Amino acid sequence: MTLSLAGQTVAITGAARGIGLAIARAFLDAGADLLALDLDAATLTELQKEASGRVTTRAVNVADHAALRDAVADHPIDHLVCAAAIGSGKTGFPFWSLEPSDWSRVLDVTLMGVVNTVHACVPALLSGETTRKSVLILSSVAGQIGSQTDPPYSASKAAVINFAQLAAKDFAPYGIRVNALSPGMVKTELNRSVYAASKEATTMSYEEWAEEKIRRVSPMGRWQEPAEFGAMAVFLASDACRNLTGQTLNVDGGQVMHS
Ligand SMILES: NC(=O)c1ccc[n+]([C@@H]2O[C@H](COP(=O)([O-])OP(=O)(O)OC[C@H]3O[C@@H](n4cnc5c(N)ncnc54)[C@H](O)[C@@H]3O)[C@@H](O)[C@H]2O)c1
Incomplete structure (x- = not known):
């Protein structure tokens, strides 16, 4: 069993801070090269300085499919991590305290941003030898418990779990695995x-x-600490998990225990 990803390239959205940044650093530690994607170009440059020559950065909005396609064009991708997401920034309890219009911006980034990203990366994922490739989508406990805190965020996170499952089936004939990781x-x-x-x-x-x-x-x-998700993301991309697909892994201190 090896967790080394030397010679492999990982594309990560939301790589500029928080959990996405911790995942980016863990992949660098595992020897992978990065294609780091985020709205926040300035902070991405800091990540680039940490590992010169191994990090390519692109400022991109995951809600913009055409921009994503341009950002990843001609770039090799062995593993893809979708960490970019937003909440509404409002208290949603009860759900009618939010207007339906509050939902659109969250769904555009937190749900459609994932669909756009995976869709844009399909040509790179399907090119060359595919059997060691993987996709990891950041969901949340909110997507599994009908969280009242931020309904559009909660519903988006439930939807990306379902998307991970159907994409796992679509990619399985190529040997490409798709899983969801759910922080608490x-x-x-x-x-x-x-x-x-x-x-x-x-x-x-x-x-x-x-x-x-x-x-x-x-x-x-x-x-939970951001670095814990870095460790889990590397493990999920590694050969140790070569038969693991269509799953949602909760790293949440036991907050969600049903499957
Ligand atoms: N923090 C938590 O407690 C928690 C819990 C459950 C799930 N998650 C999930 O983990 C992931 C990372 O969350 P975080 O807490 O690190 O968030 P964060 O807000 O700290 O970081 C999110 C990153 O995504 C980027 N981003 C936001 N909108 C974007 C867009 N439209 N296009 C490109 N990049 C964009 C931001 O610039 C930022 O760098 C998210 O998917 C989130 O839903 C977080």
Whole structure:
């Protein structure tokens, strides 16, 4: 069994910060080259400096399929990780406190951004020897529990699990695997935006809110670290998982236990 990905190229959306950045660094540690994609071009440049010559960066909006196609054109891709996503930035509980128009922007990025990305990468994924290739889509516990916090985000994350399953079936004849990785709670900008939109933001600090929330929802009672998703993403791309496809792996301290 080897977790070395030397000589392989990994395309990652949302690579500029948070979980996507941690995944990018883990793939670099495993010896892979990167095609790092994000809206945030300036931060991508920082990643490029960390491993000169092994990171290609492209500033791109995953909601824009044509731009994605241009960004990945003629670039080899052995593994693809879709981490870019957004929430509504509003409290959705109850769901009718959001307008249907609040849903469009979230679905455009968090659901269609994944479909656009995988679709744009199909030519690269299907070219050459395909049997060691893989796709990993970041979902969320929210997509499995009907989370009331941000309904368009929750529904998008459920949809990408379903998309991972159907894409796993479509790619299986080529030996290409597709899985979903589902974080519980990680202290990133995205998580801070959930706090900022909550009614508790007026009475509690972020750290107080975070401490109370993690104890309430997670059996393990601890926040996940971005690096834990880097380790899992490398493992899922490796030969150790060559028969693993169409699955959703929860790295969430036991928050979701049903399948
Ligand atoms: N943080 C958590 O607690 C948590 C929990 C469950 C799932 N997730 C999932 O993990 C993934 C990473 O989340 P994070 O917490 O690191 O978020 P983050 O907000 O810290 O980072 C998201 C990255 O995606 C990029 N991005 C956003 N919109 C984009 C677009 N339209 N085009 C290209 N890039 C875009 C941002 O610039 C940023 O670099 C997401 O899919 C998220 O839904 C996070």
